[in-house]
Amino acid sequence: MPRSARPVLFVSSSGSGVLNPMLVLAGELARRGIPGLWFAADEHCRADVEAIRGRSTVEFASLGEEIPELSPTSWDDDTYWEITQRSTWKALRATALHTLEPSLRLDKHVRLDEIVRRVEPALLVVDKVSAYAARLAIARGIPYVVAGPFLPSNMLYPKVPKGFPAPNSGLGRHMTRAQRLANRLFPLRTAGLLRHPRIVAALLRFVRARRRLGIPARAGRPTAVTDHAHLVLCHTLPGVEYPMPLPDNVRTLGAMIPPLPEAPGADDDLSAWLDAYDSIVYIGLGTITRLSAEQIATLVDVAGKLDDHHVLWKLPKAQHGLLPPADKLPPNLRIESWLPSQLDVLAHPNVRVFVNHAGGGGFNEGLALGKPMVLHPLWVDCHDQAVRGADAGVSLTLTAERFDLDEVVHTVRRVLTEESFTARAEHFRRLQLELGGRAAAADAILGLPVLR
Template sequence: MTSSCCRVLALLLSLTLGAALDAAGAPRLLILHPLYAGSHERVLRGLGERLVAEGGYHVTQLRWLSDKTRPVNSSVEVMDLRLAPPPAGSQFFDAAGVYRVPTSLLWRTGGGLGLVAAGALEPLYAHCERLLSDRDLFESLRRRRFDAALVDLSTNECGLVLARALGLPVVGFCGKRFVGAAAHASPAPSLAAVSPTFASGLPPAMNTWQRLQNAAMVLAQQLLLRLHLRRVDAIRERHFPRVPSAERLLGEVDLVLVRTDFLAAEPAHLPPNVQAVGCIQCREARPLSPRFEAFMESAGVDGVVVFSLGMTGYDADTVPQELIEVFISAFSKLKQKVVMQMSTARVPNAPANVLLVDWLPQLDVLGHRQTRLFVSHCGMGGVLEALYHGVPVLCVPIFLDQGENAAFLEYRGLGLTLDRHRLTEPTVTAALRRLLTSDSFRQKAQYLAELRRLDPNSAADRAIYWINMVVRFGRLDHLRMIDAHLSWFQYWLIDVALVLVVITVATITVVWRCCGACLRRSRRQQVDANAVGKM
């Protein structure tokens, strides 16, 4: 009996040691998010799960708890962090240090400078201080011996500081068009004449007035970026003074994965180490639950309209009641069925053709053969998912980059845009009917979906390829622009322009003086000749 127990214990020990050795040899990836990551958290965790399943990776995800955080069951190791104790008197954290997403503030201000004025950036610096000052967390991560970091770049310069302090090569993740702060600090030329900047709400083909607006916003963003990076650097200096400045870290990200492509956003000038991989989370639709499937099929030939305001913009208590009532009234006049992500408490008397749900399997519903139209806030994730499945979009942008996303869809003939501040039942009904009855919108959306299906590699496949490259080889210097030695005025050839101006002025001056000298000599000779003639 004793020998049998010893053999069992020996076998268990052997299996444990073998598993430990396998884990020790597996590639290790650290995912770092900003204070609030929204849907990016799910996207990058899904990517991490594929790396675990297909590449044998060990993936650790650091996420910060918010009032929108949900429990997960994942093969990725998820480390939940909070700001405890929370900053004194802050309205953005509860007593446990959980972040309160300012959804109502986003609805009121539309994001951008309104958020800055309301003090919504202050929690970012509290998060930065907490992340960089936690020596126990740093030592715990250092002992794991990661091979690379996947850093969500959205207001997450302190994540870059931590990754550099750990000595890790960095794959950056940009969940939107590659414009704004991250792009301004990188080698990518974000030209104000052709690329609407972040939160501008401008269309891709801008007139003179719009280009002037865009240029002014780019300059304002540059100023705000400098002020923001100065505060980040003050925190960095206290905890990791040997790590380079935040601006330099942004410019030295080894590779950036941009979650868009040139079917969902205007083509852009991107250096080789910035890869527009596309919709990482997109996939073919899976079977719906019996309840959803029965509702979808009950729509018959008329089909289904899907309504969702996404994750960050949707909160049962903050969506304006006027908006809900206008859409409910418009939906009641349609012969189509409607799946609407909205609390039943806000719509006590829903029309018979409207199904209210608290949660929506968005990819699967958009990919259903009965879906005809998507009513969306036009976050980049929702735009990509709609176009992946060939569904036109009625855009109701709420904040930040959603305005320019909507403008691009309308420019390409993939949807229509409504101003949420001027919604009326007739305008909403007219837009819905136009999108549902005109074949051109659906044909163009399905054309793009067919183009995407012809690509032999999915966006997730491309992202995994580049992550593997960075994990295996570290810095991919052959992809980097050779411009780190240039200052901004050298990058934009202002020094060359000044040299040309000096040369031009000098040449004109010399020619002018030579001509003047020749003219004076000619006059003297004429005077002398006249004098001789009189003699």
């Protein structure tokens, strides 16, 4: 088979924050009629992959069922709250102890190896979370691209300049003396985790598994995933990350936004509602955010206090039982358990502020579509995005761990009324258009020598 005719295989984990950009990128290649497109993901992602439409098709390859230990929707409440606590160090420690077990991913590796042998791809495009896929590519000598909606410092960790805010620390560029000390200690404490008995045992199992699977030692190094990549695509915008030298293979080309509207005519009632009100606050805290009854009550009260605006809140159906009776909800509040397209909502001119959890997906979509934001960081990397957003002048961050009514109302009103937030958001929207987003990312992939 001629080299240029061999397939391109996408490999993605199932979290929507990393899956959705990969679907958009695969969709862009399909629209261009690129032949031989494959997409390997967990079984429950099959419908999303098969829904991709273009001049060529995308074949789905199953990696089996989702791993419960790696899926936040499967965690018990104690695990969830421990991993999402506001102390970035404690949250990082909890994440490592809960998810670093290498045996969890062995089945994925074996399944992917079988797919690779069958498909014989010329190139793999893997998300940053699916490091096992990059290691397999290194072992098999297959060129690969790494992609993800993460800051370059997160993608390249631990290769960051001296004095740079430690990835996952939530520290900003301008630090107090105490914060500078905390910044120096953060990577040392992280390295110290390697001496934790559970992690030592897990690393020994990883080494044994690596050898058994024929993965070379160089593929197991912390920076191997990006060091050996032909291309590293950071789905964020320049000017958000603090200045740092980037390797030649790294590109920041903007968020992966599909052609809009994404779902025209899917919900005419919602479209009419968005058209009817000229100042809307959209609350979208992610599909896996688990709110308490107290937090839900606070956000309902927030909407009531913002009575000169309207509020659209995407709240998963499973949490609707924690809402007050319908007749007790503020008249300016609309709650939806599902949206045909969050991107279509964000692109609407009447949506003026986006309240989100600072996850890579939503945060970068907000930037790309020019929406100033109010951020409530959830996962460890979210704290880094939140401090970058504040320093870039496009967002403010809530400080209370479980929401404080007065703080939320005050913060949302600041972003609504201070013109600088809207101006900075508009700057990033224009920058997204200039950089090209998905089109530029597709061009970069197709320009690799292996596909010429």
